Amino acid sequence: MKYANNILETIGNTPLVKLNKITKEVDALVLAKVETFNPGNSVKDRMAVKMIEDAEADGRLKPGGTIIEGTSGNTGMGLALAAIVKGYKLICVISDKQSKEKMDILRAVGAKVVVCPTDVEPTDPRSYYSVSKRLSEETPNAWYVNQYDNPSNTLAHYEQTGPEIWEQTEGKITHFVVGVGTGGTISGVAKYLKEQNPNVKIWGVDTYGSVFKKYHETGIFDENEIYSYITEGIGEDILPKNVDFSLIDGFTKVTDKDAAVFTRRLALEEGIFVGNSAGAAIKGVLQLKENFKPEDVVVVLFHDSGSRYVGKMFNDDWMRERGFLDEELTKAEDLIKDHADKPLVVVRTEELVSHAIERLRKYKISQIPVIDTNGFVGSVDETDLFRSYVEDKDIAEKPIKEVMGKPYPVVTANTSIEEVSKLINKDNQAVLVDLGNGRHHIITKHDIISSIK
Template sequence: MDFSNNILETIGNTPLVKLNKIVAEIDALVLAKVETFNPGNSVKDRMAVKMIEDAEADGRLKPGGTIIEGTSGNTGMGLALVAIVKGYKLICVISDKQSKEKMDILRAVGAKVVVCPTDVEPTDPRSYYSVSKRLAEETPNSWYVNQYDNMSNSLAHYEQTGPEIWKQTDGKITHFVVGVGTGGTISGVGKYLKEKNPNIKIWGIDTYGSVFKKYHETGIFDENEIYSYITEGIGEDILPKNVDFSLIDGFTKVTDKDAAVYTRKIALEEAIFVGNSAGACIKGLLQLKEHFKPDDVVVVLFHDSGSRYVGKMFNDDWMRERGFLEENVTKAEDVIKDHIDKELIVVRTEELVSHAIERMRKYKISQIPVVDINGFVGSVDETDLFRSYVADKNVAEKPIKDVMGKPFPIVKLGTPIEEVSKLFTKENDAVLVDLGNGHHHIITKYDIIGSIK
């Protein structure tokens, strides 16, 4: 009989898969190391086992203890598998930019999930770094993993992932391309491969809002480069000890939009359903194409599964809200097509200002057309109402006709978007679209901005 004693024994030996259509413009053999085949569906399973086993060996983690870690989700999943098999409790501290799927999965495998804000400094007591450390200090019989500075992280990839790639390519690999977050994967794999062949090039994929690329090139930790970004699993606002910059030949940065778009392309063009960092890696690979020759063997690592991003990169509404969906917006109808069935909220001339304010709050809108029995006769927006209130605290009890402005311009469904855009001025914040049969829809500045690619 051929079986594993537990799920942890199935970690590793993930397949190497040739990429075709999505890398057609690259003159080299491009192979993807698909880490979603691990039981926790990510590359992090490898280092989760290694970090726990090393902590057990030197007494940092004791029987029945609580494992505490700040994670973007995947390390937490790997730790959860080990915790279940070995009988530990687990607390995962995660930032609020991570997908809901990641949080739900962690809870499903028994982890307690603590969510922290993304847009704070690492030293802020609310950051997921700080909260992780505090919980470790407050929780009896606990161990703080600290995957960023825990060198068992990169050691796992030196001992496992690197040798697998070398063996699977029969030593013919010339380039390794991977997203960099904690640095464990690129440093561990890079160290092993360069020991085998110093000519192998190691390329890191970074994201805008992260410090890695500039620090590698200049030695300067530039805090001005740090800002919030959407891409998950790569980039940092700190310098983890696991990132060995001496092993890395270069970085390229990928935008949030490109990472998201290429994540979807991988699924559609290669039938490989993987996560956000894989999209960043493929776009980064294409940005580096001049470095590859026809005889080269390029290995790119796909970190995790697309199942963790179903509510984000694989959701049309989420993509559209951020201007990531590659749609051709040329006419007024293109801007409103996804919410064309929504009822137009209006207010009547004899209604009170308080009614308009209540409607704005209820529907979370800023502009409302004003109507009477003859049709559209005016408009109100939150800025005008605020100014009116400042001038007269009793304005809420006045009729709308006393404070309304000019009616919004009306255009037809087929009006070019350029003409619609010209109707927005300092005095006018919305345009109405005539749908026919007496029905209308509203376009705001926000809608126009959202359609910009």
């Protein structure tokens, strides 16, 4: 009989898959190392087990202990599987930008999940770096993994992932492309491959909001480059010890939008249902295509599974809210289709100004059409209301008709966005669109701006 003694023995030996449609403009053989075939559905299974085994061997992790780590979710999953098999408790500290699916999966495999804000400095006591360290100091018999600086992270890929790729390509690999986060994967694989053939080129994929590319090219850690970004699993606002810049030949940066769009394209065009960093990685390959020749063998690594992003990149509403869906918007009705089902908020001429202020606040809006029994007769704008209030503190108890402005222009659903844009100016802050059957909706400057790709 052939079977594994436990789930950890199934880690590794993931397939190398040729990419066909999405890379048709690349004049080289492009192969994907699909790490979602690991039991925890990500490349992080490899280093999670290696870090635990090395900590057991030198006494840092003792029987019955608690493993504590700051993670974007995938390392936590690998640690959770090992903790179950080996009998440890696990606390995962995760940032709030990570997908809900990742948090739910970690809880499903027994981890305690602590969520921290993304938009804080690494040294901030609320950051997931700081919280991880604090919990490891406060928790009895705890071991803080610190995947960013733990050398076992890189070693796992030097011992496993690198040799697998070399063997699977029969030593013909010429380029390795991978997203860079903790740095363990790129550094471990790079070290092994360059030992076999120093001419193998190693390319890191970075994201906007991260420091890697500029630091590699200039040696400058530029804090001005650090800002919040959406792409998960790659990029950093610190320099992890596991990133060996001397082994990396270059970086390319990929936008949040491209990472999300190409994640979906991998599923639709190649049937490979993988995660957000895979989208960034394949877009990175396309951006680097001028570096490849027809006889080259390019290996790109896909970190994790698309199942962790079904509420994000694979959700049309999520994509649309961020302007990531390349939908052609040409008519007035296109601008409001995401919220056309919501009733139009209005105020009547005889209602008090205080009622309008209450609705502005309740619905978080800036403009309200004014109606009477004949239809639309005026408009109320928060800026005008504020100016009126400064001049007359009793304004709140006056009827709307005393302070309202001109009614908003009304356009048909088929009016072009260009025509709608011309109607919105400093004297007129919105336009009403007639949807038929007595239904109207409001188009504001925000709707116009949101349509810009």
